[in-house]
């Protein structure tokens with residue numbers, strides 16, 4: 001007699017999370033409070049940041065920093081030469097490291113009394129019932145009082161004619177590439193494109209970048225974006241304001257055709273300004289390797305959210321209220337999949353908020369008021385708060401001041417190129433701060449602290465003693481001199 005398909009019995013939990021990135025922080029907090037917890041994960045434990053995002057990229061990029069330091073030693077009268085780079089070994093070590101961390105999270109969950117790990121794709125059956133539809137735990141049906149959707153994002157591929165017939169990389173594969181490309185074409189001008197371009201470029205690839213917006217790093221303040229694009233145009237073949245429209249591959253040669261993007265004011269071809277998009281011609285760029293780093297899309301398509309009350313926006317990101325509750329009772333969401341800031345520290349910040357709101361009496365909204373970002377390229381970039389164009393668009397009254405690194409003792413010792421740009425309102429409240437130059441990601445932090453834990457005014461920075469002659473003096477000076485109303489640059493010395 002054939003065995004009848006037996007529906008597996010429903011397993012009940014207090015808390016269930018789909019996705020083991022920042023969702024795991026909430027799972028651990030719930031488990032710590034004695035709740036039974038189910039973790040559903042279809043890929044490697046630890047999510048994007050650990051396995052194919054922040055961690056491997058920053059580990060690889062540090063190798064580029066060491067390389068750049070050695071190659072730049074001549075400017076300090078030090079004769080140094082790189083005599084060999086074991087590129088494959090760099091990539092292997094970094095990836096072995098992250099695999100080890102991911103394996104250890106998996107072992108931890110498997111041996112924990114308070115967590116149950118389900119490996120496979122989770123799909124909703126109804127608001128708080130999730131079925132595992134593939135993988136090791138295929139067929140399991142789980143139900144929980146509280147469910148958290150923390151499924152993240154994956155690379156999105158823009159509609160480029162012929163792209164499906166081209167063997168391209170996304171950031172996921174690029175981080176594992178053990179052979180350095182000779183000629184790398186990158187489609188996309190955001191931070192992932194910028195960081196990977198810097199990594200491969202530093203080790204010797206000829207890099208071509210095709211970005212749709214007028215400047216690379218279009219999310220940065222325009223002064224920073226422009227300075228960054230200038231520096232990249234010196235290093236690489238930069239096409240900014242060009243949209244890739246067609247791709248082709250033959251005999252190992254990849255060709256991208258790009259068209260001036262009508263929504264920008266001016267375009268650059270090969271780094272050179274060529275005027276408005278109407279005046280510019282289409283371009284064709286070629287390489288032996290193509291990397292598509294043109295944005296991310298939410299992992300909501302496999303969740304069968306139609307079976308739930310969870311709503312998504314037109315791009316598929318999960319809609320939540322300011323407490324991170326979705327429209328379905330007892331279902332919460334956080335991280336990339338809510339589409340607020342696609343950054344790990346934002347996902348972690350949201351995880352803390354969800355824990356607070358699940359365990360506390362009064363729900364508290366997530367505070368996004370000082371969410372910083374950093375780009376670990378060369379030059380390094382970081383920013384927090386409003387950009388000048390945000391203030392202009394809001395018709396706000398504001399003042400700004402820019403201070404160059406090389407006007408400080410440490411900046412000059414380092415031959416550092418770059419600046420700190422501050423935006424304040426007319427009462428001295430900090431609206432935003434934008435940095436391009438060495439250690440930007442560290443320098444921004446005191447401004448974040450001032451904006452979140454201090455009075456949020458220039459006084460927080462001005463009244464704090466800054467170590468002399470540390471690089472942080474560039475932040476101090478940017479906040480301490482004469483500001484100009486609504487634009488203009490002020491490089492005057494102070495003190």
Ligand SMILES: Cc1cc2nc3c(=O)[nH]c(=O)nc-3n(C[C@H](O)[C@H](O)[C@H](O)COP(=O)(O)OP(=O)(O)OC[C@H]3O[C@@H](n4cnc5c(N)ncnc54)[C@H](O)[C@@H]3O)c2cc1C
Pocket residue numbers: 018019020021022023040041042043044046047048049050052053054055057058120121122123150151152153171192299302303334335336337341342343344345346347
């Ligand atoms: C190349 C790169 C570099 C980056 N660098 C930085 C950086 O320097 N700093 C920074 O702040 N951020 C960086 N990020 C962004 C950062 O990685 C993300 O913001 C962060 O990982 C988001 O965390 P999350 O928990 O929301 O989602 P994720 O970490 O993506 O976790 C979601 C998990 O859910 C799983 N999943 C999805 N759907 C299902 C399903 N149906 N069933 C079961 N499991 C499912 C996925 O497999 C995944 O493991 C980078 C990203 C990339 C790609």
